[in-house]
Amino acid sequence: MRWLLTLVAALSVDVYHLASTPVQFQNVSLFWSPQTFTLVHSATEAVLVDAPIVAENGTDLANWISKTAPGKTLKYVYITHAHGDHFNSFPQILAKFPGAQVVATKGVIDHLPTQYEPPTWDGLWQALFPDVQQANLSLVKPLSSSADFFINGKSNKKFEFRAILVGEGDTTHSTVMYVPSIDLVVGGDVVYGHCYQWLVENLTPQLRSQWIASLDQVKALRPKVVVPSHTQEQEGFGPQHLQETQDYIRGWGELLAKAKKWQELEALAKARWPDRIGSVVLRDSAEAFFGAAA
């Protein structure tokens, strides 16, 4: 008798990298951060994590999926958190993959409409990306309370995807996507690479401590591969991103104690993290702490 065990994880991970783009903000030329969108696929099915804000970038991502996982069925588009730059072009993904389901946790879904209301829609998204169009949010479906979903591989093998509700990240009700069989975490905006971190929604020390605690939750999963959503192309996907994101939050608190106006905070941050990019995120964050944001 022969016992045949095929227990080897048969999932592939590919990352689409959207380059940093020049933007106008309060009549100043600055840069939007680069972004990643992660495709996890078995021999037959696939999951996409997040979608860009601009429609033509969503179309480019959809075309990239066809090339990267030819013939495979895109089952899910998972939205990590309710920021426009992580979901708004999902209709362009659905246009190419009409069978896919766009899913998120209930907490994220409840928070999505804030992106289409003032001051975020007009003051941020339309200001930075003048051609931006709103998506039909009723197409986003809540995950069951277990927050697990699955895709199939060969021989009826099932692969688990687990939404981890960490809570505070750079926004409220943040999640990361955990794929236990390959020790993968797709970090959304809980985990940053070397890009300035969005602190506009973390004005109090309590909120910043909660974000740090969320990163401790992710560390406890002991992931081997960690994909931050805002990261530079050459950085790689190691777990060091978790510690570095925490160091930035603590460092920001130190700079805040020294700065007397937003211009000083911005200059101190540039000096402390000269290798980080995404200057519009730094500008808006620095202004927010002194009540000067648009």
Ligand SMILES: *[C@@H]1O[C@H](CO)[C@@H](O)[C@H](O)[C@H]1NC(C)=O
């Ligand atoms: C930007 O420039 C335009 C035209 O020069 C001006 O009308 C507007 O008030 C400026 N906006 C800001 C936020 O400075």
Ligand SMILES: *[C@@H]1O[C@H](CO)[C@@H](O)[C@H](O)[C@H]1NC(C)=O
């Ligand atoms: C993303 O969209 C911008 C327009 O906002 C465009 O200039 C850029 O080329 C697009 N990038 C890709 C990879 O399609």
Ligand SMILES: *[C@@H]1O[C@H](CO)[C@@H](O)[C@H](O)[C@H]1NC(C)=O
């Ligand atoms: C949004 O999608 C829902 C569900 O498919 C549909 O019933 C509704 O008509 C759509 N709304 C618009 C404005 O397209």
Ligand SMILES: [Zn+2]
């Ligand atoms: Zn983001």
